[in-house]
Amino acid sequence: MTDLIGQTIDHFRIERQVGQGGMGVVYEATDLSLNRRVALKIMHKHLATHDMFQQRFVREAQNAAQLKHPNIVQVHQFFSKESQLFLVMELLEDGSLHDYMLRQREQGKRIDQGEAVELVRQIATGLYYAHQQGMIHRDIKPANILLTKDPDGNNPFTRYRALIADFGLAKLAQDVQLTQSGPVGTLAYMSPEQILGQKIDARSDIYALGVILFELVVGQRPFNPRSIREAVQMHRKGPVLTPENRPAGLPLELEEVINRCMAADPKDRYQSAHEVAYALRHFQQGDSERMKATQPQPSPELIGPQTHVTNPTWPNRDPSIYPPADRSDVYTQDLLLISYRSKQLDPFPINQGIVTIGREAGNHLVLQGEKSEVSRFHARIERNPEGGYYVIDLGSTNGTYLGRDRLQPNIARYWEPDAVVRIGDYWMRLDLIANRNKTQPPKVAPAPAPRETAGRTQPHRAEAPEQPAPQQGIESESIQVQTSQTNVVVDPGSHIDITLNVTNRSKYVDHYGVQVQNLPPEWVTLPTAPLKLLPDKNDTMTIRLHPPRQSGSRAGQHQFSLRIGSLKYANVYTTINCMMEIHPYYAFSASLEPRLVQRYVPVLVTITNEGNAVDTYMLTPNDSQYALTFTLPDLPIEIAPGETVEVPVEASPRRQKLVGSTTVHAFDITVTGKGPGIAPKQLQAALQSGALVPRVVVGIAALLGVTGCLVLTLALVSLLGGRQQGEVNATATAQVVDQTAQAGLDSDGDNLTNERELQLGTDPFNADTDGDGLEDGEEVRTWGTDPLKRDTDNDTLLDGTEVQGCTSPTNPDTNGNGVPDNIDPAPCEAASPTPTLTATNIPTAEPPPTATATTTPLFVPTATSLVPPTAIPPVTATPLPLPSSTTLPFPTDTPTP
Numbered sequence: 092m093t094d095l096i097g098q099t100i101d102h103f104r105i106e107r108q109v110g111q112g113g114m115g116v117v118y119e120a121t122d123l124s125l126n127r128r129v130a131l132k133i134m135h136k137h138l139a140t141h142d143m144f145q146q147r148f149v150r151e152a153q154n155a156a157q158l159k160h161p162n163i164v165q166v167h168q169f170f171s172k173e174s175q176l177f178l179v180m181e182l183l184e185d186g187s188l189h190d191y192m193l194r195q196r197e198q199g200k201r202i203d204q205g206e207a208v209e210l211v212r213q214i215a216t217g218l219y220y221a222h223q224q225g226m227i228h229r230d231i232k233p234a235n236i237l238l239t240k241d242p243d244g245n246n247p248f249t250r251y252r253a254l255i256a257d258f259g260l261a262k263l264a265q266d267v268q269l270t271q272s273g274p275v276g277t278l279a280y281m282s283p284e285q286i287l288g289q290k291i292d293a294r295s296d297i298y299a300l301g302v303i304l305f306e307l308v309v310g311q312r313p314f315n316p317r318s319i320r321e322a323v324q325m326h327r328k329g330p331v332l333t334p335e336n337r338p339a340g341l342p343l344e345l346e347e348v349i350n351r352c353m354a355a356d357p358k359d360r361y362q363s364a365h366e367v368a369y370a371l372r373h374f375q376q377g378d379s380e381r382m383k384a385t386q387p388q389p390s391p392e393l394i395g396p397q398t399h400v401t402n403p404t405w406p407n408r409d410p411s412i413y414p415p416a417d418r419s420d421v422y423t424q425d426l427l428l429i430s431y432r433s434k435q436l437d438p439f440p441i442n443q444g445i446v447t448i449g450r451e452a453g454n455h456l457v458l459q460g461e462k463s464e465v466s467r468f469h470a471r472i473e474r475n476p477e478g479g480y481y482v483i484d485l486g487s488t489n490g491t492y493l494g495r496d497r498l499q500p501n502i503a504r505y506w507e508p509d510a511v512v513r514i515g516d517y518w519m520r521l522d523l524i525a526n527r528n529k530t531q532p533p534k535v536a537p538a539p540a541p542r543e544t545a546g547r548t549q550p551h552r553a554e555a556p557e558q559p560a561p562q563q564g565i566e567s568e569s570i571q572v573q574t575s576q577t578n579v580v581v582d583p584g585s586h587i588d589i590t591l592n593v594t595n596r597s598k599y600v601d602h603y604g605v606q607v608q609n610l611p612p613e614w615v616t617l618p619t620a621p622l623k624l625l626p627d628k629n630d631t632m633t634i635r636l637h638p639p640r641q642s643g644s645r646a647g648q649h650q651f652s653l654r655i656g657s658l659k660y661a662n663v664y665t666t667i668n669c670m671m672e673i674h675p676y677y678a679f680s681a682s683l684e685p686r687l688v689q690r691y692v693p694v695l696v697t698i699t700n701e702g703n704a705v706d707t708y709m710l711t712p713n714d715s716q717y718a719l720t721f722t723l724p725d726l727p728i729e730i731a732p733g734e735t736v737e738v739p740v741e742a743s744p745r746r747q748k749l750v751g752s753t754t755v756h757a758f759d760i761t762v763t764g765k766g767p768g769i770a771p772k773q774l775q776a777a778l779q780s781g782a783l784v785p786r787v788v789v790g791i792a793a794l795l796g797v798t799g800c801l802v803l804t805l806a807l808v809s810l811l812g813g814r815q816q817g818e819v820n821a822t823a824t825a826q827v828v829d830q831t832a833q834a835g836l837d838s839d840g841d842n843l844t845n846e847r848e849l850q851l852g853t854d855p856f857n858a859d860t861d862g863d864g865l866e867d868g869e870e871v872r873t874w875g876t877d878p879l880k881r882d883t884d885n886d887t888l889l890d891g892t893e894v895q896g897c898t899s900p901t902n903p904d905t906n907g908n909g910v911p912d913n914i915d916p917a918p919c920e921a922a923s924p925t926p927t928l929t930a931t932n933i934p935t936a937e938p939p940p941t942a943t944a945t946t947t948p949l950f951v952p953t954a955t956s957l958v959p960p961t962a963i964p965p966v967t968a969t970p971l972p973l974p975s976s977t978t979l980p981f982p983t984d985t986p987t988p
Contacts (some may be wrong), residue, residue, distance in 0.1 A: 094642065095118065096108065096118075097692060099123070100120075100131075100177065101124065101170060101172060101177070102122065102123045102124045102178075103120040103121065103122055103129070103131050103179070104120060104121045104972060105118045105119075105120050105131065105770040106118070106119045106120060106121060107119050109130065110187075111723075112234065112257075113135075113277075114132075114134060114135065114138065114257065114260050115132050115133050115134040115135050115138070115178075116132070116133050116135075116439070117130055117131070117132045117133075118130070118131045118133070119131075119182060122179070124616070125619045126619070127619065128182045129167060129179050129180065129181065129182050129239070130179070130180045130181065130182045130183070130339060131178070131179055132178040132179075133175060133177055134175065134176040134177070134178070136174075136175070137812065138176070139175050140170075140174060141147050142437065142849075142866075144176075144704060145171070145176070145457060148169070148171075148176050149169065151180060151259030151260070152166060152259065153169075153171035153551075154224075154226060154258075154259055154676050155226070155259045156168075156169070156612075157224065157606070157608075158220070158221055158224060158226065158607070159338065159604070159656065159658065160217050160220045160221070160257060161215050161217075161252065161254075161658075161659070162214065162216050162217030162220075162252070162253060162254055162255060163221060163254060163255050163708065164180050164181060164183065164237055164254045164255065164256040164257075165180065165181040165219045165257065166179070166180050166258075166303050167179045167181065167543040167611065168180065168612050169965070170612065170613060175791075180256070183237045183239045183254060184239070184449040185237075185238040185239050185240055185251065186237070186238060186239065187233060187234050187236060187237050188210065188233040188234075188236035188238060188303075189232075189233035189234040189849060191238055191251075192233060192306075192307070192764075193296060196677070202307050202612065204308050204345075205248045205249075205375070206248050206249040206251075207304065207307035207308050208248070208304075208308075208345070208374060208375060209246065209248035209249045209371075209375065210236075210249060210253045210307070210365075210370050211300060211303060211304045211307065211367075211371060212216075212368050212371040212372060212375070213252065213253040213270070214231070214236060214253050214255060214300060214303070214761055215297075215300060215364040215365070215367040215368035216364070216365075216368045217253075217254070218231070218255065218293070218296050218297075218300065219363060219364035219365040220362065221255070221258060222296070222364060222902050223494065223495075224295040224495065226258055227290070227291065227292065227295065227296060228255065228257075228258055228296050228299075229285070229295065229296070230257065230260075230277060230280075230299075231255070231299035231300060231303070232277060232279075232280040232299065232303070233303060233306070234414060234528060235255065235256050235257050236253050236254070236255060236256070236303075237254045237255075238252070238253060238254070239251065239252050239254065240252075248375065257788065258760075259346060261327045266319040278316045278318075278319065278322045279300075279302065279312050279313075279314055279315060279316060279322075280299040280302045280303070281295075281299070281326075282294070282295040282298035282299065282326070283323065283326045283327055283355050284357060286319055286323055286326065287323065287784065289972070290936070292357070293363065293364065294357040294360050294361075295357070296364065297352050297360050297363075297364055297367060298352060298354075298357075298390050299350025299360050300352055300362065300364065300367060301349050301350075301353035302352075302353065302728060303835075304345075304348065304352065304968065305331060305332075305349050305351055306900045307352070308338075308341060308345060308349075309338050309341070310338075313325075313331045313353070315584065323462060326355065326952075328353045328537060329348065330350045331350060331353050332346045332349055332350055333695055336453070338355060344519055345372050346726075348367070348370050348371065352367060353826035354796040356393065366406050366578075366877060377603075388687065393852055397549060402421040405975060408464055412819055422765075424440050424442055424524055424525050424702055425440070425441040425442065425480075425521065425522065425524055425608060426438040426439065426440055426442065426521075426522040427439040427440075427441055427446070427456070427472070427519055427520075427522075428518060428520045428521075428522050429519050430517075430518045431516055431518070433518050434976065437480070438522070439456055440478075441474070443455070443474075443475065444474045445471060445472070445474075446471065446472040447468065447470075447471050447472075448464055448467070448469050448470045448471065448472070448514065449465060449467050449468040449469040449470070449482055449483075449485075450467055450469070450573075451467040451468060451795060453468075454468065457910065458517050460514070462521065463780065464489065464514075464515030464516060465487075465489075465514060465515050465517075466485070466487040466488050466489070468485050469484075469485060469487045469514055470482060470483060470484050470485055470487065470491045470512075471483045471485055471490065472506070474979060475505070476526075479506065479508070480505075480506045480521060480910060481503040481504065481505055481506060481522075482498065482500070482503070482504055482506045482740055483498070483501060483502065483504070484497075484498040484499070484502075485501065485505045486499070486500040486501060487500075487514075489515065490511075491512065491514055492512065492513040492514075493510055493511075493512055494510050494511065495662070495664075495665075495949070496781070497665075499934075500539065501548050506521055507528060508520060508521050513662060518641070520892065531582050547591075547763055555857060560828060565721075566674070569595070569596045569597035569601075569660075569663050570592070570594070570595065570596060570597075570603070570655065570656070570657065570659070570663055570664070570665055571594040571596055571629075571665075572591055572593050572594075572655050572665050572667065573591070573592040573594075574591055574592075574653070574669075575588075575589055575590040575591075576589060577667060577668070577669045577670065578669065578670045578671075578672075579669070579670070579671050579672070580671075580672045580674065581637075581638060581671060581672070581674070582673075582674045582675055582676070583638050583639060583640040583641070583644040583646075583674070583676060584638075584639060584640030585637070586635050586636060586637035587633065587635070587636050587637075588633050588635050589633070589634045589636065589653070589669070590631050590632075590634070591605065591631060591632050591634065591655060592629055592631050592632050592940070593629060593630060593631070593632065593655060594623065594627070594628070594629035594631075595624035595627065595628055595629070596627065597626060597663070598626050599622055599626060599669070600623070600624070600626065601623075601657050601658075601659055601660075601663075602621040602622065602623050602624075602657070602658040602659065603621060603622040603624065603632075603655060603656065603657060603658065604616060604617075604618075604621050604655075604656065604658050605618065605632060605653060605654065605655045605656075606653070606654040606656075606848070607634060607636075607651060607652075607653060607654075608648065608652045608653075608654060609649075609650060609651040609652060610636070610651045610671075611643075613639070614637060614638045614639070614644075615634065615636060615637075615701065616634070616635040616637065617634060618633065619633045619636070621658055629725055631905075634653065636671060638671075638673055640676065640703075641733075642700065642701060642702065642703055642732040642733030643703075643732075643733065644703050645673065645703055645704075645732055646673050646674060646675035646676075646703045646704040647672065647673065647693070648670055648671070648672050649672075649673065650668070650669070651668075651669050651670075651672070652666050652667060652668050652669065653666070653667040653669060654666050655667070664748055664789065664841075666678065667700075673703065675702065675703055675704035675766075676702050676703055677702040677704065677706055677764060677766025677767065677768060677769050678700075678701040678702045678706070678732075678769060679698060679700050679701055679702065679706065679708070679762075679764050679769065679772075680698075680699045680701055680772075681696060681697065681698050681699075681772045681774060681776075682696075682697045682774070682780045683695070683696050683697070683774040683776055684697070684775075686775070686776050686777065686854070686855075686856065687755075687776070687777050687778075687779060687849065688742070688776065688777075688778055688779070689779050690743060690778065690779070690780050690781075691741070691743075692741075692742070693722075693739035693740055693741040694739070694740050694741075694760075694776050695737045695738070695739055695740075696710060696737070696738045696739075696740055696760055696762065696774065697737050697738075698728070698735065698736050698737075698738065699730075699732065699733075699734070699735040700730040700732050700733065700734055700735075701733075701764060703732050703733055704732060705729060705730070705731050705732065706729075706730060706764050706765055707727040707728065707729045707730075707764070707765045708721055708727055708728050708730060708762055708763065708764050708765070709726055709727050709762070709763045709765075710726060710728075710738060710760055710761070710762055711760065711761040711763065712740060712742070712758060712759070712760045712761075713758060713760075713761070714742075714757065714758035714759075715757070716756065717745075718741065718742075718744060718745055718746075718756050719742045719744060719745065719778060720742070720743050720745055721740060721741065721742055721743075721758075721760055722740070722741040722743070723739075723740050724738060724739065725736070727765070741761060741778075742756070742758055742778045742780070743778075744756065747780065753779050753780065753781045753846075754779070754780045754781075755777050755778070755780075755845045755846060756777060756780060756781055757775065757776075757777045757779045757838045757845075757856075758775075758776060758777065758778065759773050759774060759775045759776070760773070760774045760776070760912070761773050761774075762774065770940075775838070775856045777838065777845065777855065777856075794802045800909065817857065838855050838967060839855060839857055840854050840858060840865075840867040841858035841859075841866040841867045841869070841872065842866070842868030842869070842872065843855075843867050843868040843871060850876060851867070851871070851879075852879055853867045853878050853879060857891070860878055861877075861880055861881045861882040861890045862876060862881060863876075863877055863880075863882070863890040863891045863892075864889055864890065864891020864892065864894075864895070865878075865890050865891045865900075874890070874894060874900055874901070875901055876890045876900045876901060876979060881950055882915070883900050883901055884900060884901050884902055884903040885903060885914045886898075886903035886904075886911050886913045887913045888900075888912055888913050893912070896919075897918070897919035898918050899912075899914045904918075905918050905919065906918055906919065906920055907919055
């Protein structure tokens, strides 16, 4: 696909190819609308043309575009064009982790152990964030890990930042069953359950992470399977590293991380990528005592249902310093697991139906800290009688977050067991005893007696909170956003701008971006660069909405949301709900096929609603001679935007001749839309109607009669000869007149009857079928040119242009000088200084409407002098010679001797 280099697709100019994989080819491109360099991934055609892949591509790309994390490649845009699918991503110019490993190997080196651990820790951090959003990668391998130089340069372990690419694409290929075995490289990183086609979860990505860590610190892959069978056998052997095969110098702690990541049973692996990142972080810090991601069980005497912490501060930007929640299986009741910054706090036993949380001493769970973090009465947890728990925000100032969503005040939300609740810098997760009993038998250990705390069992009464403005000023923990408008009205094909005023309420410099959700990406133009703000400073960014003038821009109201968030802190964001109303516009196209039909064969009128609103259409047939009746379906016809409907219309003659030739009846059908401002469209067609008894049947009957009377005719030939000759001539004349009348209909006025045009193949409703500037009759009768060919003599000059000039439309070299007319500077000048008059033989495909005789010695019947405008079909009523079988001559340019 190198032929694409230099071309422009949509508004992206392709500069060079930077990579290729099983899903598509990646190019460096320039976004001409935003003047920035991007990576443009073009999906392979065998994928892009797969129906299921097309349907799922948009959904998976939308999900991937929602991922905002320093260790995940940002998806800017996705679109389809000319049966191809495109993914626009941020451009990273330092290649992939696979490329980096190859460069080191070519130099006889290996990636430093400290750098390897740091890169894998970064990958684990990005994976954990994606897993929290419900995204599983399914194809983690070095080729899908891209590197970019860290501009800060503060990392002591590596100069690179690792970013995960292609989220969602592997699932697409798997869902449409386009891959059966996959490449060897992919098999080497796939978990056993993925190879066997079993259901997978985030722990499958953790397995692949362990394979990458092994490859980086050992210098080779743990397995190199050549088939699925080999992969299953190799991946289920047991611990990949043992004292017997452990490379010299590999720390035992790192060996434990690799073995645990690559455990054959998912239950024996780390249960989250956060645990992997946390373990590697402490390995880097040399804290072998905290090597295991699950923390030691707390002493019973230190455990209480009320937890106090002091001096909370702003959370660190690196989530891997937070320890993963401890399972604390010694408890025989549901637990609330709490972490704060780098500390794993004591689990809180949930031993009652309602638990209130806040900084006041009257709460069951007290979270001490500044007013800006935790409200006096912040949130409440309620047990569901059918199992599980609900969490309710009590109108707190800074909000309660369930996963990524900020809870609406005083509205209960079900707390999924694997979801995380955040209050300020406190992170909480449920640890249900029912789930603990599924994995291992409960340990017998009595729960500690709860401490006495005043007001602990009293139900909480929330004081009136400070409510943020519902739309114009939605305030989050460290970000405040004002919008110019939330309800907009726009005409398709035009645009409208929404201005956002963003204030940084945190203590640190931050960068902010915006996403528009629930609208097609091609309808939206986002700011060209992130918004950089100092603490307590504000600035504006503008979003432009421009639904195109297409049927897809449906008229009516479209709900969407603006998500403004920090590019550093994934949980610092706010969402504004908006409404866009698109005005309707009306347009349609109509066509008719076939243009000429026989009786009982309907014409099909095709109507396409090219507007963006539902419209109804009426069909009105008409024939000027009032000779036809029409049969139509029920009217009017309602058509949705972008849809096409075929309407059959059958025409029938009001009266049918008993005996005679075929008759052509012209008619038209007018299509009218109900929508305002659109003109009706008139379509033309014709009906061929024959007689009940065809003329040929009459001819056969006459032939039989003549045969029976042959003897009598011969006996009386001398007596009746003169009379018979007169009758024959009179009959022939009558037939000529009758046929001329039947075939004389000329719908387009080009001096060729409809019947003759059907014989020639020209359009009886278009005077200039080939569009060369000459009418069909003029081409056939006068110039001898082809009415179906715009340039009869193939000299690149239209026939009409040559006739208007001085050149011949049937001779590519009019003056015979050897230079074609189209390049001859003087095509009309004679080739010789003594020009002689040369007769030009012009083809005479059709006789002109004159009857001047020449000296050509052809037999001309003297009984008739009629010259019909078209060729006269032979008369078959009698075997005697008829005048219609003789072609009459017409004048030519040849001089008469």
